[in-house]
Amino acid sequence: MPDRxxxxxxxxxxxxxxxxxRLPARAGPDEGTTPVGAAVAELRGVGVAYGGRPVLADVxxxxxxxxxxxxxxxxxxxxxxxxxxxxxxxxxxxxxVLRPEAGGGSTRVVFQAPHLLPWRSVSGNVRxxxxxxxxxxxxxxxxxxxxAQVATALDELGIAxxxxxxxxxxxGGQAQRVAVARAVVANPSLLLLDEPFGALxxxxxxxxxxxxxxxxxxxxxxxLLITHDLEEALYLGDRVGLLxxxxxxxxxxxxxxxxxxxxxxxxxxxxxxxxxxxxGESSDLDSSxxxxxxLAEPEPAGASRxxxxxxxxxxxxxxxxxxxxGVAHAxxxxxxxxxxxxxxxxxxxxxxxxxxxxxxxxxxxxxxxADGDFASRGIDVPEPTLFRGWAPLVEALQGxxxxxVHLLMPLAIQLRYGAGVPVKVLGWNHTNGSALAVxxxxxxxxxxxxxxxxxxxxxxVHNVVFQKMLRDxxxxxxxxxxxxxxxxxxxxxPPADMPTALEAGTVSGYIVxxxxxxxxxxxxxxxxxxxxxxxxxxxACCVTVVHERLVTERPDVAxxxxxxxxxxxxxxxxxxxxxxxxLSEGGYLPQPLPAIDLTLTEEQDPAYVTSxxxxxxxxxxxxxxxxxxxxxxxxxxxxDAMRETTVDDxxxxxxxxxxxxxxxxxxxxxxNLAAIESVGGLAAFGVGPDRVxxxxx
Numbered sequence: 005m006p007d008r009x010x011x012x013x014x015x016x017x018x019x020x021x022x023x024x025x026r027l028p029a030r031a032g033p034d035e036g037t038t039p040v041g042a043a044v045a046e047l048r049g050v051g052v053a054y055g056g057r058p059v060l061a062d063v064x065x066x067x068x069x070x071x072x073x074x075x076x077x078x079x080x081x082x083x084x085x086x087x088x089x090x091x092x093x094x095x096x097x098x099x100x101v102l103r104p105e106a107g108g109g110s111t112r113v114v115f116q117a118p119h120l121l122p123w124r125s126v127s128g129n130v131r132x133x134x135x136x137x138x139x140x141x142x143x144x145x146x147x148x149x150x151x152a153q154v155a156t157a158l159d160e161l162g163i164a165x166x167x168x169x170x171x172x173x174x175x176g177g178q179a180q181r182v183a184v185a186r187a188v189v190a191n192p193s194l195l196l197l198d199e200p201f202g203a204l205x206x207x208x209x210x211x212x213x214x215x216x217x218x219x220x221x222x223x224x225x226x227x228l229l230i231t232h233d234l235e236e237a238l239y240l241g242d243r244v245g246l247l248x249x250x251x252x253x254x255x256x257x258x259x260x261x262x263x264x265x266x267x268x269x270x271x272x273x274x275x276x277x278x279x280x281x282x283x284g285e286s287s288d289l290d291s292s293x294x295x296x297x298x299l300a301e302p303e304p305a306g307a308s309r310x311x312x313x314x315x316x317x318x319x320x321x322x323x324x325x326x327x328x329x330g331v332a333h334a335x336x337x338x339x340x341x342x343x344x345x346x347x348x349x350x351x352x353x354x355x356x357x358x359x360x361x362x363x364x365x366x367x368x369x370x371x372x373x374a375d376g377d378f379a380s381r382g383i384d385v386p387e388p389t390l391f392r393g394w395a396p397l398v399e400a401l402q403g404x405x406x407x408x409v410h411l412l413m414p415l416a417i418q419l420r421y422g423a424g425v426p427v428k429v430l431g432w433n434h435t436n437g438s439a440l441a442v443x444x445x446x447x448x449x450x451x452x453x454x455x456x457x458x459x460x461x462x463x464x465v466h467n468v469v470f471q472k473m474l475r476d477x478x479x480x481x482x483x484x485x486x487x488x489x490x491x492x493x494x495x496x497x498p499p500a501d502m503p504t505a506l507e508a509g510t511v512s513g514y515i516v517x518x519x520x521x522x523x524x525x526x527x528x529x530x531x532x533x534x535x536x537x538x539x540x541x542x543x544a545c546c547v548t549v550v551h552e553r554l555v556t557e558r559p560d561v562a563x564x565x566x567x568x569x570x571x572x573x574x575x576x577x578x579x580x581x582x583x584x585x586x587l588s589e590g591g592y593l594p595q596p597l598p599a600i601d602l603t604l605t606e607e608q609d610p611a612y613v614t615s616x617x618x619x620x621x622x623x624x625x626x627x628x629x630x631x632x633x634x635x636x637x638x639x640x641x642x643x644d645a646m647r648e649t650t651v652d653d654x655x656x657x658x659x660x661x662x663x664x665x666x667x668x669x670x671x672x673x674x675x676n677l678a679a680i681e682s683v684g685g686l687a688a689f690g691v692g693p694d695r696v697x698x699x700x701x
Contacts, residue, residue, distance in 0.1 A: 081248060126168070370593075433548050566632070
């Protein structure tokens with residue numbers, strides 16, 4: 005256990021701060037004084053292990069009053085664990101941890117997801133930062149006093165104009181600003197930021213970084229920033245430290261300000277990148293392709309940082325080898341872009357914008373764009389926009405930045421009935437297409453007991469199927485609880501982070517869409533334990549989703565778009581290798597072509613039957629297949645399965661959902677059947693109108 009004897013005290017209430025004013029003076033428990041030369045927080049020789057696997061080892065750091073210390077490193081290197089130790093959310097197994105609380109100070113945390121209460125205004129959400137203190141037994145402030153302090157904080161942080169908005173009316177960047185305001189309103193001694201801008205698109209992220217710099221200058225709060233992005237760390241941090249995938253001491257830049265200036269020199273940029281990846285780990289900092297704005301290339305003359313982050317920031321989105329062309333798709337689409345092409349008759353030409361994650365689930369949308377299926381039907385589709393995670397993709401759809409996306413089927417259900425977002429499913433994007441990728445020493449589900457396992461989202465078929473498998477094996481899925489005998493701890497990771505986490509040993513495996521499981525195979529990181537299509541026969545994972553207003557206000561456009569996607573699905577089935585080449589060479593998917601090709605292959609390797617990855621060869625299921633018809637029985641089975649699936653959220657909203665009513669309400673059935681008829685009907689895909697769901701964990 006760490007030594008609790010030391011006393012660290014926060015900055016005095018009247019400590020001078022940079023121009024711009026300060027929040028009201030501390031009251032109650034946050035009052036205190038930091039002795040000259042004392043750190044706000046400190047780790048001395050700290051080590052942490054999960055399930056016998058070391059995550060942190062011999063870590064030393066000091067956070068000085070008023071500084072911003074940035075910690076960067078690949079997924080699985082222990083960055084979030086370090087933050088949890090400082091936040092007292094996880095005890096260290098060895099070493100000393102000195103926190104502000106020992107001297108009467110306080111620590112606040114801002115996570116990647118803002119976690120705002122949808123029924124409260126922005127002011128109400130920020131006021132929670134004061135209410136938590138009251139609920140903890142501290143002196144209660146009067147409501148008027150608390151409201152005044154919140155108003156002052158919002159004004160000082162430059163977001164007073166958002167005070168009366170609800171979270172659903174905020175962009176991703178605005179929501180994260182509110183989360184920061186909620187954390188700093190009570191004047192903490194230390195602010196911990198865990199990938200606070202990781203879910204934002206590059207341009208929004210650049211704006212948020214500029215805003216955070218201003219907050220730090222005005223408030224003078226000591227901050228620790230966890231990030232994957234080396235450029236972000238260099239730009240924001242007074243000091244920058246690296247955690248390597250192989251546990252060991254922190255490595256610090258000797259002169260970050262000087263080296264930050266040197267980034268304009270391509271040689272210095274390349275040398276710095278090499279220094280941060282020289283340990284040999286595969287990391288988010290490693291970019292095998294040198295593209296505009298990457299750390300290995302000089303900045304173009306006259307280029308602004310905001311312009312560079314549009315492309316350069318996108319280079320850090322994926323933890324697998326990337327092709328340069330893939331970077332160009334991670335760009336912002338103007339929210340006010342018109343629905344129709346300029347000067348065109350809306351009945352003849354329409355504009356739709358595609359948003360997608362870099363997974364093979366998106367293949368029909370991407371290849372319908374690449375091969376002109378949209379264009380031939382009078383639909384102008386700009387370059388599709390790549391998103392790193394599901395949350396920003398959903399926000400972009402809800403906010404009108406994109407018009408048509410692929411979404412996890414359970415997520416579409418949760419959005420419509422749990423979150424009240426009026427989405428509509430046009431059809432299935434694909435069937436199967438996911439697997440369990442595990443470490444080489446995992447030969448059976450029983451080997452996962454006592455380990456941590458990654459899923460891409462709580463509302464995913466992956467989470468549903470994996471929990472079915474665990475229960476069938478006599479294992480219990482747990483969340484926010486350390487795993488032990490008979491339990492498996494589930495964590496959510498972005499798909500792009502999963503291979504790196506598996507390689508680092510942070511997780512024992514992951515279940516996710518392809519080609520991230522194929523990546524584990526072709527890069528030798530892990531192996532396939534089981535294909536999800538061998539557990540739930542020909543299940544849907546991602547579906548084509550639009551905002552309901554497209555279906556109700558512009559049904560002709562929705563119909564033409566769906567016809568284009570259906571045509572692309574047939575073409576993929578006819579020539580899978582050509583589809584893989586198109587996704588890779590077209591720059592849509594950044595993973596290596598062998599991984600994409602392996603995912604789309606027509607015939608599965610018989611070795612999968614021998615290994616047990618395929619236990620039902622008689623099903624003759626493809627690793628991934630494509631057909632658009634949404635079977636009503638599947639929707640009903642999925643809704644019921646969601647009721648018994650553990651998620652880090654309340655499922656009370658499902659109590660009001662009638663299983664048998666979901667399909668007709670959620671799916672645009674008439675448009676779907678018409679689109680299928682346009683290419684020859686269900687027979688063209690080898691299916692009929694009815695089927696019985698087959699599940700065999």
